[in-house]
Amino acid sequence: MPAPLRLSPPHLVGTEMDALRETLESGWLAPAGPTLARFEAALTGTMQLPHAAALSSGTAALHLGYRLLGVEPGDEVWTSTLTFVATIAPAVQMGATPRFLDVDPASWTLDPQLLGEELAAAARRGRLPRVVVPADLYGQPSDMAAIRAVCARWGVPVLSDSACALGGRQHGRPAGHGADLVAVSFNGNKIVTAGGGGALLSADGDMIARARHLASQAKEPAPHYQHETTGFNYAMSSVLAAVGLAQLPSLEERVETRRAVFGRYLDALGLLPGLSFMPEPGWSRSTRWLSAMRVDPQHFGRDREAIRLALAEQGIESRPVWKPLHLQPAFRHAPSVGGEVAAALFEQGLCLPSGSAMTVPQQFRAISAIRALHR
Ligand SMILES: *Cc1c(COP(=O)(O)O)cnc(C)c1O
Numbered sequence: 547m548p549a550p551l552r553l554s555p556p557h558l559v560g561t562e563m564d565a566l567r568e569t570l571e572s573g574w575l576a577p578a579g580p581t582l583a584r585f586e587a588a589l590t591g592t593m594q595l596p597h598a599a600a601l602s603s604g605t606a607a608l609h610l611g612y613r614l615l616g617v618e619p620g621d622e623v624w625t626s627t628l629t630f631v632a633t634i635a636p637a638v639q640m641g642a643t644p645r646f647l648d649v650d651p652a653s654w655t656l657d658p659q660l661l662g663e664e665l666a667a668a669a670r671r672g673r674l675p676r677v678v679v680p681a682d683l684y685g686q687p688s689d690m691a692a693i694r695a696v697c698a699r700w701g702v703p704v705l706s707d708s709a710c711a712l713g714g715r716q717h718g719r720p721a722g723h724g725a726d727l728v729a730v731s732f733n734g735n736k737i738v739t740a741g742g743g744g745a746l747l748s749a750d751g752d753m754i755a756r757a758r759h760l761a762s763q764a765k766e767p768a769p770h771y772q773h774e775t776t777g778f779n780y781a782m783s784s785v786l787a788a789v790g791l792a793q794l795p796s797l798e799e800r801v802e803t804r805r806a807v808f809g810r811y812l813d814a815l816g817l818l819p820g821l822s823f824m825p826e827p828g829w830s831r832s833t834r835w836l837s838a839m840r841v842d843p844q845h846f847g848r849d850r851e852a853i854r855l856a857l858a859e860q861g862i863e864s865r866p867v868w869k870p871l872h873l874q875p876a877f878r879h880a881p882s883v884g885g886e887v888a889a890a891l892f893e894q895g896l897c898l899p900s901g902s903a904m905t906v907p908q909q910f911r912a913i914s915a916i917r918a919l920h921r
Pocket of ligand 1: 603604605606629630632633681682707709710730731732733743744
């Protein structure tokens with residue numbers, strides 16, 4: 547049997563070892579020092595935002611974002627229901643009530659029109675959310691121009707979960723642009739990785755200065771460690787920053803490779819009855835972190851679970867589209883709005899092997915296996 551084909555395995559550029567050795571020899575292993583500063587500077591360039599704090603994970607970046615925006619117990623925090631649990635978990639742990647909104651079928655991300663209607667209704671109820679958190683999906687950026695506009699109308703801040711959309715664009719600007727804060731991830735399964743890690747970015751330098759302060763235990767500048775508040779141990783290690791710094795220059799090339807992977811799936815499978823692929827609205831450029839397709843069992847002859855199991859038998863990993871958060875037992879008491887679009891995408895959606903190191907013959911192994919299932 548050929549080597550297993552995984553969904554999105556890490557892809558080394560080859561210079562990581564040198565970067566690691568250099569950083570280890572420099573003696574700067576702590577979350578401070580020149581490597582970390584260079585990684586943050588590189589990130590501000592990539593994201594075209596002036597301020598970045600490198601952190602221990604994307605989830606930590608989201609947690610700090612919630613803290614900076616003043617989320618308190620009892621506050622509402624709104625997000626798209628079709629996302630990874632990490633988008634909302636830190637807010638729930640802070641005692642906030644999540645409200646899950648449906649996605650737009652044109653982008654599979656937070657529906658700005660629905661958001662606008664719900665914000666107006668919330669304003670009438672006198673209970674606006676503390677923050678709105680659009681989540682980029684599989685590399686597809688949310689429509690920040692539209693989301694920003696409706697949120698600005700009610701003075702509600704926006705925290706963008708762009709964990710998987712580094713390198714993506716919307717309205718000619720990087721993913722997340724227009725939000726007050728943008729969270730990204732360098733987890734091992736993302737397009738560029740630090741082996742784990744994340745970052746919080748903003749146009750607001752004070753916000754990022756506070757993020758840094760909170761991320762390193764909120765130590766005041768005093769030799770005895772003075773604390774006016776409590777913080778977290780969330781700063782990124784220099785060792786991880788070295789890996790991230792080695793990887794980051796290849797981002798553009800890797801996004802192009804992921805997009806080519808998606809293009810091959812579309813060309814080879816898109817015309818089979820019952821199969822369709824994740825859309826990409828004209829105002830955006832997805833990173834295609836994961837190639838996602840939709841299976842209509844009536845027309846294809848098999849459902850997405852049958853395809854997933856048949857692929858798994860051949861050592862090919864695939865995964866259902868996120869189970870919407872409003873359907874998760876952990877959030878059964880949380881309010882939600884709509885959700886039928888996301889529920890149908892979960893029912894029929896499948897993510898296919900999408901790694902940037904995958905070869906064309908390897909990809910055709912997955913394509914042939916799916917073709918063979920069509921009845
Ligand atoms: C990866 C991911 C996260 C979490 O990032 P970590 O670095 O793994 O903590 C959050 N949200 C989305 C949408 C992600 O894809």
